[in-house]
């Protein structure tokens with residue numbers, strides 16, 4: 001299927017079950033057919049604690065998930081064929097002890113949602129309160145009717161606190177009821193009902209998490225008294241420690257009996273109530289989690305106790321109030337509004353909510369590719385954070401962006417060691433990691449993605465330009481900027497071409513993992529150029545603004561003027577591959593020599609290619625997993641002319657499978673810029689609904705956080721046409737034809753401005769701070785507090801209909817006269833022969849390869 005003809009639509013969502021709700025995700029019918037997906041979608045998380053949307057009974061599930069940012073186990077990666085410098089330390093996010101289960105028994109019959117007779121069911125995740133609520137009416141086997149309301153929240157204001165509540169009312173009949181509140185170690189096998197942490201995998205799936213054979217949690221502490229339970233563990237191989245504590249509060253007018261039991265793997269606080277008809281019983285469970293790299297468990301237990309004391313003093317109402325205030329501020333800084341488009345509006349807010357859920361209180365840890373919503377990619381951090389999540393955070397929650405970048409600064413020692421292992425200077429950041437060590441066992445599509453170094457520096461540059469946080473740059477981030485520049489300087493080399501010296505970078509993989517270990521990947525070189533230049537510029541800037549810090553940094557980094565001058569030269573003479581014959585930038589030096597993979601005619605059951613073809617088969621072709629050159633066009637747009645951008649976009653678009661969810665947003669932004677407005681909207685919709693419609697069939701493993709970031713970038717940079725060049729904000733808007741208006745806030749240097757785009761004007765209004773300068777189509781404007789600005793627009797850029805097609809490439813001739821043919825790899829004995837006129841000759845269909 002072509003991009004414009006995708007066989008799905010958001011209207012396919014069953015709206016009798018998932019009604020449109022602009023401020024929440026709601027489910028109005030209980031259904032287990034897509035359990036894994038809805039568990040992911042209904043996750044609550046504050047960026048430190050993540051509670052997957054499993055039902056409170058803790059039974060029927062696709063994957064049980066309770067995660068704490070950074071909490072992981074390590075293992076030794078055993079390569080069947082070892083080589084020097086291969087990654088050695090595997091890391092996997094593990095399930096934290098699960099404090100969610102609150103099991104209900106009526107007349108000693110357990111409430112098990114998928115077996116029970118459910119008369120009414122509603123679930124809603126509210127984006128403004130950050131609370132997941134569920135209401136169920138259950139008809140018990142003895143014909144009694146019970147209403148069960150539950151509530152779940154991970155506090156944005158109190159990083160270590162979660163609130164869980166269960167409210168039970170006998171609507172018909174009275175009965176003895178019991179609420180069993182548990183904390184359960186699910187990581188080490190089955191729970192008491194034989195429910196495993198994971199359902200079985202789906203066959204070969206490189207994107208899934210690892211399962212362990214050994215016992216992961218070594219019990220170190222357990223305590224139970226009154227209605228309090230505490231468990232503490234050391235993680236067997238990573239040495240991390242974790243403690244969880246729960247306090248319970250029971251409110252009822254009926255007689256009660258309270259009891260509890262505790263073992264190493266299970267704490268239970270049980271409340272038995274003689275429930276009479278019409279009387280409501282509420283159990284409130286306050287939970288505290290603390291984890292660390294290796295502090296004594298007792299220390300974490302003490303922290304949990306202190307946290308619980310504070311949370312208890314606030315009570316459920318206080319916690320809810322704080323949560324609402326926190327989110328009100330978040331939405332004031334972040335809300336994107338698209339009037340008269342409720343379906344899109346809801347989905348946009350859901351995506352933005354995912355971004356903040358994944359990052360808000362990570363503090364000291366990174367943003368996993370799936371946030372804390374599922375175990376996909378083992379909870380690893382990739383470049384997804386810097387290139388996809390950070391743009392949103394930088395302009396809406398700069399404090400959170402800063403924390404994510406500080407986390408990279410703290411990883412420098414490991415990155416320096418890694419550079420050394422690869423015979424490089426400076427620092428090489430890991431392609432995928434939790435603890436800073438490279439965890440990618442497949443170097444070709446992992447470590448070879450050196451571009452991660454430049455991605456991090458790029459994100460630092462954008463953050464500093466947008467916030468003017470020179471202190472962060474001068475005191476901490478400059479070390480990353482310098483060490484990454486050094487890495488490029490030692491990785492690349494000089495080579496003379498036609499009397500000129502060029503700085504080349506060989507043996508790298510760009511973002512497109514369908515082509516690996518190549519020479520002069522355009523994206524890598526352009527980003528390395530940025531990195532080298534930025535290092536020079538940043539050093540000069542901090543020398544002016546913070547001379548003492550700058551001096552200290554140069555001493556600390558043993559940095560002399562000569563070294564800085566060489567970076568300038570390398571950047572200026574960077575090899576930027578360009579093919580004059582096709583008038584495009586080849587993705588790398590060998591790229592155009594390859595045959596073209598005919599994606600358009602590849603059967604859908606063979607997609608994504610990575611699950612159906614050996615990497616070597618894929619590597620033989622011009623086929624792109626995700627935007628690569630096209631991403632460079634966006635990130636470093638000023639390095640390309642409009643004509644370059646259009647030619648490159650048209651060449652790569654039909655080759656791009658979008659098999660990575662990171663791609664659609666980038667394709668949308670560049671489609672909008674060059675003029676394929678309808679196509680841009682189509683890609684945007686794919687990114688917007690990737691999880692809500694499970695378009696990649698793996699939302700059960702967790703939310704695609706980078707795609708959510710791509711949604712924001714498409715709105716602001718694609719449709720809003722915003723670019724930030726060294727802190728200068730400019731606009732060249734492209735409002736989708738389907739929309740009446742679009743509005744979004746941006747915070748730049750402490751001033752928050754809401755921009756509202758309509759067909760005929762771009763309006764700006766200061767909501768916080770003083771003033772902001774920006775430009776529209778090159779014309780300068782200043783918006784001041786109390787003086788909104790309205791910039792008239794004559795049109796919204798070029799409009800090209802349709803989309804570039806594979807047929808546009810099929811049959812082109814390379815410079816050496818050979819044909820660029822599009823095919824699909826099949827086993828064949830036919831020998832294709834192409835005649836002088838370019839048409840196939842011989843064999844039943846001539847080519848035998850389609």
Ligand code: BGC
Nearest residue numbers: 369382383384513660662706
């Ligand atoms: C993509 C990477 C990405 C990773 C995690 C892969 O499929 O190719 O670019 O970093 O997923 O999201």
